[in-house]
Structure formats: C-alpha cells, structure tokens
Amino acid sequence: MKRIAEPALLAAALVLPFVLGATGNEFYVGVATRILIFALAATALNFIVGYGGMVAFGHAAFFGLGAYTVAILMNHGITAAWLTWPAAAAVAAVASLGVGLISLRTRGVYFIMITLAFAQMLFYLVVSLKAYGGDDGLPLASRSALPALDLADDLHFYFAVVALLAAALALFARIDAARFGRALAGIRQNETRMEALGYPVFRLKLACFVIGGAVAGLAGALMANQTGLASPNLLYWTQSGMLLVMVILGGVGSRYGGLLGALVLLGLEEWLAAITEHSALWVGVALLLVASFAPRGIAGLLAGRRNG
Amino acid sequence: MADLLALDGLAKHFGGIRATDGVTLDVRAGELHALIGPNGAGKTTLIHLVSGALAADEGSVRFDGDDVTRLTMHERAGRGLVRSYQITSIFPHLTALENLRLAVQSRRQDWGSSFRFWQPAARDAAMTEEAAALLAEVDLAGRGTAQAADLAHGEQRCLELGMALATKPRLLLLDEPLAGMGREESERMAALIAGLKGRVTVLLVEHDMDIVFRLADRISVLVAGRIVATGTPDAIRDDPHVRRAYLGDEIVPIDRTLPPVRAQRPCGLPLHGEGRRGDGT
Numbered sequence: 001m002k003r004i005a006e007p008a009l010l011a012a013a014l015v016l017p018f019v020l021g022a023t024g025n026e027f028y029v030g031v032a033t034r035i036l037i038f039a040l041a042a043t044a045l046n047f048i049v050g051y052g053g054m055v056a057f058g059h060a061a062f063f064g065l066g067a068y069t070v071a072i073l074m075n076h077g078i079t080a081a082w083l084t085w086p087a088a089a090a091v092a093a094v095a096s097l098g099v100g101l102i103s104l105r106t107r108g109v110y111f112i113m114i115t116l117a118f119a120q121m122l123f124y125l126v127v128s129l130k131a132y133g134g135d136d137g138l139p140l141a142s143r144s145a146l147p148a149l150d151l152a153d154d155l156h157f158y159f160a161v162v163a164l165l166a167a168a169l170a171l172f173a174r175i176d177a178a179r180f181g182r183a184l185a186g187i188r189q190n191e192t193r194m195e196a197l198g199y200p201v202f203r204l205k206l207a208c209f210v211i212g213g214a215v216a217g218l219a220g221a222l223m224a225n226q227t228g229l230a231s232p233n234l235l236y237w238t239q240s241g242m243l244l245v246m247v248i249l250g251g252v253g254s255r256y257g258g259l260l261g262a263l264v265l266l267g268l269e270e271w272l273a274a275i276t277e278h279s280a281l282w283v284g285v286a287l288l289l290v291a292s293f294a295p296r297g298i299a300g301l302l303a304g305r306r307n308g
Numbered sequence: 309m310a311d312l313l314a315l316d317g318l319a320k321h322f323g324g325i326r327a328t329d330g331v332t333l334d335v336r337a338g339e340l341h342a343l344i345g346p347n348g349a350g351k352t353t354l355i356h357l358v359s360g361a362l363a364a365d366e367g368s369v370r371f372d373g374d375d376v377t378r379l380t381m382h383e384r385a386g387r388g389l390v391r392s393y394q395i396t397s398i399f400p401h402l403t404a405l406e407n408l409r410l411a412v413q414s415r416r417q418d419w420g421s422s423f424r425f426w427q428p429a430a431r432d433a434a435m436t437e438e439a440a441a442l443l444a445e446v447d448l449a450g451r452g453t454a455q456a457a458d459l460a461h462g463e464q465r466c467l468e469l470g471m472a473l474a475t476k477p478r479l480l481l482l483d484e485p486l487a488g489m490g491r492e493e494s495e496r497m498a499a500l501i502a503g504l505k506g507r508v509t510v511l512l513v514e515h516d517m518d519i520v521f522r523l524a525d526r527i528s529v530l531v532a533g534r535i536v537a538t539g540t541p542d543a544i545r546d547d548p549h550v551r552r553a554y555l556g557d558e559i560v561p562i563d564r565t566l567p568p569v570r571a572q573r574p575c576g577l578p579l580h581g582e583g584r585r586g587d588g589t
Contacts, residue, residue: 177428179413186410189399196359196397197414197475198385199422207423 013162017155026154030226033158035266037222040165042246043258044215047172049244050253051181052208053188057112058099058119059243062092062213064235066220068126071138071230081144081151085221092217093210095122100209104202116237123235137231144225151225161222165259168215173255175211184208188253249290251299260298311370312337312479312509313389318357318367319533327353329533330367335479340501340510342520345530346553351513354530355483358511359391360384371479386416388478392471392485396464400457404448404467407456408439411474439474446470446500462493469500473508480504482512486519498523521545529553 013036017029045059066088073084103114132138143151151157175181183204186194194201224230233239242265250261268286272279294301313335320328327350335341345351356362358369360381368377371389379387399407412435413419419435430436443452446466451459456467465485472480485501486494498519504510505525514520520527521541528538531553537544544550 174428175425177430178426179422179424179429179432181425182406182410182413182429183422185402186399189401190397193393193397193399193471194414195380195382196361196385196391196393197411197471198382198390198416199414200382204422 010162010166013166014159017158029154029158031266031270033154033161033226034223035262036158036161036165037219037226038243038246038266039259039262040161040168040222041216041219041258042243042250042262043165043168043172044212044219045243046247046250046252046254046258047175047215048209048212049247050251050257051172051176051184051188052205052212053184053191054104054205054209055112055244056115056209056212057244058115058117058122058237058240059212059216060237060239061099061119061122061235062096062216063220063223063239063243064126064230064232065095065122066092066217067224067230067234068132068138068220069217070144070221070224071140072132074140074142074144075132075138079142079145081146084144085218088221089214089218092220093214095217096210096213097206100206100213104205104209116240119235119240120237123232123237126235127232133230135232137229137233140224140228140230143228144221157225161226164218164222168218169255169259176255180204180207245287247297249287249297251297254297254299254303257297257299260302264298310337311335312372313358313511314370315358316368316370318354318369319365320353320357320362321365326533328357328364331530331533331535333528333535333538335509335511336526337509338506339525340505340512340523342512342514342524342527343530344514344517344520344527349530350533351530352483353533355391355481355511355513359389359481361391385414385475388476389481390472390475390477390479391481391483392468393483395487396461396468398456398464398467398471400455402456403453404456404459404463405436405439405443405452407467408442408470408474409435411471412439412442414475442470442474445473447496462489462497465489465493465497466500469497473504477508479509479511482510482514484513484515486514486516494519 016032020026020028041059041063045056048054048056048059069088069091070084073087078084099115099118103111103118106114126132127135143157145151146160149156149160151160183194183199186199187201187204191201220234223234246261246265247257248261249265250259251257265283268283269279272282276282290297311334315331315333318328318331319326331354343351343354353362357364360376360379360383364377368375370376371384371387376384376387376389399410402410409429413422413429419432440452443449446469448463448466448470451463456464459467469485482501486497489497494516501510501512502523512520512524524541526539527541527544529536529544529550536549536553537547539547
C-alpha cells in the first residue's frame with residue numbers, strides 16, 4: 001500500500017500544474033506552491049515536535065530568518081540559489097542552535113514560552129533593521145537563480161519546491177530509521193531512561209532542534225522567492241501558531257503530518273474564502289472537530305490504528 | 309577483592325530530613341551486595357545518589373578508583389555504573405527487540421555514537437544479533453515483535469533487566485527488581501539475578517528478605533539514612549543492631565533450611581500472580 005502511495009503522491013504533484021494549465025486554472029499553481037512551502041516548514045516543525053518530542057512555539061522565526069537571508073543577500077547582489085538557499089538554512093541552523101542551547105534546558109510549558117520569547121525577539125530584530133525595510137519588509141528584485149531551471153517561471157519554481165519537499169520527506173524518513181532517529185524515539189517515550197542508558201540526551205535533542213530549524217530556514221528561502229518579499233510577518237508568533245496547527249491537524253510525529261496539515265488548513269482557507277466571508281470561523285470548527293475526534297491528526301485517521 | 313564502588317560519608321537532605329546521613333559503604337568487584345532496611349530508611353535515595361539521579365550534599369562516590377561524585381547520570385552510565393528502575397521504565401511504543409537494540413546502541417565505545425543520520429539502525433546486524441541474544445537470555449525469545457506496552461508485568465521486568473544488561477554494566481544497581489511480582493515470578497527473577505553472579509557486580513535493593521538472604525554475598529543494613537551493619541547473610545542474621553532496628557519484625561528469616569537459589573535462565577512468561585507490591589521508599 002505504502003509502496004504505491006508514495007510514488008503516486010509524487011506523480012500527482014508533478015502532473016498537477018499541467019492539469020491546472022489545461023483547465024485554465026494556472027493561478028492555482030502559485031497557490032499549490034505556497035501550500036507546499038508551508039508543508040516543508042510544517043514538516044520541519046513536525047520533526048522537532050513529533051520526532052523529538054519538543055513542543056516549540058517559535059518556529060516561524062527560523063522560517064522568517066531564511067527568507068531574510070535570501071532577501072538580504074540579493075540586496076547585496078548575490079542571487080545564486082545554490083549559494084543563498086543553503087545560506088538561509090545555515091543562518092536558521094545557527095539561530096536555532098543558539099535558541100536551543102538555552103531553551104532546551106527547560107521543558108513543557110516553559111519550553112513553549114521561551115521558544116516563543118526568542119521568536120518574538122527575532123521578530124523585533126528584523127523590524128528594527130531599517131536598512132533592510134524595517135516594518136515593510138525587504139522586497140526581492142527577482143527570484144533566485146539556478147543554472148538549469150528558470151525559477152522566474154512559476155512552473156519551474158513549483159517543480160523546485162516539489163523536489164525539495166520530496167527530498168526533505170525522504171531525509172526525515174531516513175533519519176527516523178537511523179540510529180539518531182531511534183534515539184529520538186527513545187527520548188520522546190522515556191527521556192529519563194535514555195539518560196540512564198548513557199545517551200547524551202541534551203545534545204541529541206539539540207541536533208534535532210537544529211535540523212528542524214535549518215529545514216524551516218530553507219522553506220523561508222522558498223517563501224521569499226514565492227512572494228517576492230521577506231516580511232517581518234513571516235516571523236510573527238501567529239505564523240508559529242499556524243505551523244503548529246498544521247502539525248497537529250496533520251498528525252504529530254507521522255511522516256506526512258506536516259504535508260497533510262498544510263494541505264488541509266491552507267486548502268480549507270482557500271476554498272472557504274471563495275464561498276464565505278467567515279472562513280476563519282469554519283477553519284476553527286474544522287480544527288475543533290479534528291482535535292476532538294482525531295487526536296492523532298488526519299494522518300492518524302488515514303492510517304487507522306498504527307503506532308509510531 | 310578490590311572495591312569497585314566506595315561511598316564515603318555520603319549525605320543528602322530534603323529540607324530538615326536527612327534522607328541519607330553519612331553513608332560509608334564499599335561494594336567489591338564481583339560480589340552481589342544487597343542493601344536492606346525498613347521502609348523510609350532511604351534506600352531509594354541512596355540508589356539515586358549512586359546512579360547520579362540526585363546530587364549529594366556531602367561525601368563522595370568513587371567508582372573503580374575515580375571520583376564520580378560530580379558526574380551526571382549519563383556520564384556515570386558511560387563508565388559502566390548502570391541502574392534499573394523500581395518502577396518499570398521501558399519504551400512502551402517500541403517492540404521488545406527495539407527496546408533492547410536501543411539499549412545495546414547506547415554503548416558508544418562499541419558502536420560509535422548515535423549521531424548517525426543515514427544508515428538504518430535495523431540493518432546494523434551485529435547490534436540486532438546482540439539484542440536478540442539478550443532477548444533470549446531474559447527468556448523473551450518469542451516476544452521480540454510485541455510492543456513493550458503489551459507485555460505482561462513480569463515480562464516487562466525481564467525486559468528492564470535485559471536493557472540494563474545490554475549496556476554491559478560493570479556495576480548494576482537493581483532497585484527492587486521483584487516489586488509487584490507474584491511468588492513464582494519472583495523465584496524466576498531471582499534465578500535470573502543469580503545467573504548474573506560472577507559476571508556483573510550487583511548492588512541490589514530488595515524487600516523480599518527471603519530472596520535477599522539466599523542471593524547476597526554480603527548485606528548492608530540501612531536504618532534512618534545510616535548503615536548500621538555490613539556483613540555476610542549469616543552475620544547480618546545474628547547482628548543485634550539489625551534485630552533491634554527491625555524490632556524483631558518483618559524480616560530475618562530464621563529458617564536456614566531454605567535451599568539456595570540456583571542459577572538458571574527462565575525468567576518468566578506471564579504469570580498472573582497476586583501482586584506483592586513494593587513500596588517507594
């Protein structure tokens with residue numbers, strides 16, 4: 001089942017823009033791109049929340065830092081994606097290392113609050129960067145440049161996003177089965193026991209936090225390219241909340257939790273916005289339903305009774 | 309025999325209560341040393357201090373000649389000072405085999421670190437083989453694919469012991485391994501522990517006096533945070549301090565005709581015995 005589902009999913013993602021083109025809905029290629037970028041960011045957060053067992057409430061900060069990295073480098077004339085996108089991930093990784101080093105000494109509600117506080121500090125930091133747009137954000141002169149693809153073309157950009165999301169999903173699945181991922185599984189189920197076994201729990205969690213931060217930074221780089229703007233709003237706490245909602249909606253700790261959450265939440269918003277003025281209300285109702293009846297998210301509903 | 313573990317003047321207080329009040333104790337390499345004492349004597353606190361789960365206020369813990377008083381629990385575990393838990397502490401949503409493999413994987417000196425992000429752990433054949441051998445050793449051979457949460461209580465206790473053994477401890481701290489077990493389960497667990505003698509040095513905290521006196525090479529008696537006596541089972545049985553501490557009740561089996569526990573493997577498939585609960589002192 002799973003063996004067919006994954007290639008089928010990828011094939012569907014690759015065929016989608018052509019279907020949209022043939023039916024005169026090219027506009028939705030941009031919508032789909034945006035959804036998949038959020039899916040990447042939510043997948044990165046799910047790695048921290050679902051695999052590492054750390055409920056982080058400031059993930060938008062790393063997302064936003066990635067966007068700013070690309071915009072600022074472009075502002076200084078560096079446009080090559082193979083330089084600026086890894087740089088976005090690296091900046092986010094360094095930031096999450098700093099945040100993680102301090103906040104991972106706390107847990108539970110304190111961890112939630114301290115990650116939120118750090119994210120807000122980074123938000124105010126970028127707002128204060130008057131040279132880079134301050135409140136208004138920093139526009140990109142163009143999309144990043146790649147040798148083979150023309151990223152300015154929405155279709156090419158879409159494929160780049162699909163490729164990176166697929167690579168990230170594969171990477172996280174790989175990590176999950178590797179020693180590192182098994183150690184994380186142990187930590188989220190019984191942290192004290194892992195300590196007693198002699199595992200360096202703090203460093204393992206920190207590494208998990210940094211990987212999740214780096215991938216969010218990459219997603220931010222894509223988002224800046226998609227909208228043509230690095231906006232402070234990308235770092236705002238409501239954005240962190242939305243990413244967390246996606247993870248919970250999609251399924252905490254399941255491989256496709258982030259993807260499903262982004263698809264459903266943003267898809268629902270898009271669809272409801274077309275038919276009602278009160279779309280936020282109905283999104284809220286949908287959230288309540290999932291929280292009440294599917295505690296393991298949509299992925300949990302789809303998988304039936306499986307444990308991870 | 310050389311001392312593997314030496315406690316010197318170890319003390320810990322919680323508010324005004326001195327839970328551990330200047331404990332001096334040595335555990336010799338290779339012996340099975342039991343720690344007994346009435347409820348509230350501070351046995352579990354002492355285990356916490358030795359394992360590093362709690363920091364001592366005074367005194368020192370020396371392990372194999374090195375001062376480990378300031379080391380964290382995982383640093384001590386890395387040196388081979390490993391504990392098992394009074395309350396079963398396993399990974400409930402992993403299978404029994406995965407539980408053991410994770411415990412085997414913890415030995416960095418043999419396998420390298422856990423910071424490996426690519427190669428599937430399940431394909432590490434040597435690691436899996438060792439986990440499977442341990443599974444058989446604690447008599448859970450047929451239960452490898454069962455989720456740990458679904459194992460019977462006795463089986464979980466065996467898994468717990470297997471996980472402690474997987475780390476190849478030099479000193480194993482066993483905190484009430486028989487807690488909550490029925491008579492038959494207890495006997496099997498005792499046999500499993502007897503099987504460790506000579507291979508692993510053990511510091512055993514246990515309420516079941518009957519089994520302690522049959523298993524231990526030496527026994528130390530803890531009363532109100534202090535060691536009042538240390539000696540062979542026979543010496544402890546006849547020690548007037550010990551008799552006074554216990555006020556003649558609760559322990560000290562006088563019946564010397566009980567057979568010694570024989571070392572044997574089978575540890576116990578589900579035996580729904582009436583639970584004899586260990587308490588949390």
